[in-house]
Amino acid sequence: MKNQKAIILLSGGIDSATCLAMAVKQYFQVYCLTFNYGQRHSIEIECARKIAQGFAVKEHKIMHINLRQIGGSALTDEIPVPHNRELLLMHKNIPVTYVPARNTIFLSYALAWAEVVQIGDIFIGVNAVDFSGYPDCRPAYIKKFEELANLATKIAIEGIVRFVIHTPLIKLTKADIIKTAKTLGIDLSLTHSCYDPSPDGSACGVCDSCLLRLKGFSEAGSKDPILYCYKK
């Protein structure tokens, strides 16, 4: 039997689109939340819009918040996006594309909206295999946010809702996620992963996110349908 409602954090990438497709199978009404946060790759917002439309979600809210006021990341500040890094290095060091406290900010807004629409189930497409370096993608962090949510809000305190942060991709590799996405019928040509796209929207092919995406497609034995310009 389907559950009632869920909120999905939707970035426009493969992971969150897959999360959304998984939630749509389990819930009658799905609410999507996307952030225009001053990210270098704001093209992903248009992708998120098309993906949400494709799934006929109940509501898609695009929050405008300006993390450039805070900066400190290659995605929100005047810091170059690293090119052609080795995968081993990605695992070892938290990269400059890490945005300080981003998932905490995103989940906080999801929590606020969830409280207003009285939804306990929140989905986030974090996965700890390919990007184990990001602190706010790990299971211990997610568990702690879930505990916080149940202390932070009126509807949890009053017993109306119990918050659960769902992370259905947490143990999947990028290849696993791509296979799942295809099984669920997601049009992957609508997704965007690149941190540093060209003005025409084509992916750079050399940032960490492109490298992981391309590796994922390769391991999944399928072809990535998006355009790459392979920046020098």
Add this chain to the structure above:
Amino acid sequence: MKNQKAIILLSGGIDSATCLAMAVKQYFQVYCLTFNYGQRHSIEIECARKIAQGFAVKEHKIMHINLRQIGGSALTDEIPVPHNRELLLMHKNIPVTYVPARNTIFLSYALAWAEVVQIGDIFIGVNAVDFSGYPDCRPAYIKKFEELANLATKIAIEGIVRFVIHTPLIKLTKADIIKTAKTLGIDLSLTHSCYDPSPDGSACGVCDSCLLRLKGFSEAGSKDPILYCYKK
């Protein structure tokens, strides 16, 4: 000996101004963070600016975020602010002036900024005595956010900083806070507490926040220097 740096959430009310004054005594450099979040009483932002200037803080950041996109509170939505409620009632029920997940959102931004400027000490002027109804003002919530902060961020994971959420007012009544504020030389005429001010900026005198403020001044045996219009 003074510590190095701290971040203070500054709303423009008595509590956060007192928090700021306390921090200024303990830290060399104080960074203030204020939110223009679409609040009905946005006049408090100007108060915050004057208070921060008075203390010659190192930096005062005013974040523009629009919680009206989420709504669900008398402060951010088309819900009337309750007038002349009994204090007993304020303690029993979480009022409609509660803004869903507000402190979680505010603390998340403080955490993001703290990470960029590498500051571990974050001050928030919550107090659990007079407004025990708000879930995100209680000690258990604050402790949980502190735990989250130390899992959520690169600088905590790498051992560069340990986050501490300071709540120096948590056990004080409003009267205690007012006495402390006066001892610390805060110009309380610069502070603003009213949820529903008149266009001329005078306080309504009848919302929960005004009632608690007036009761606090009365119990502290002093006169509130701000203007009231006492709305009908």
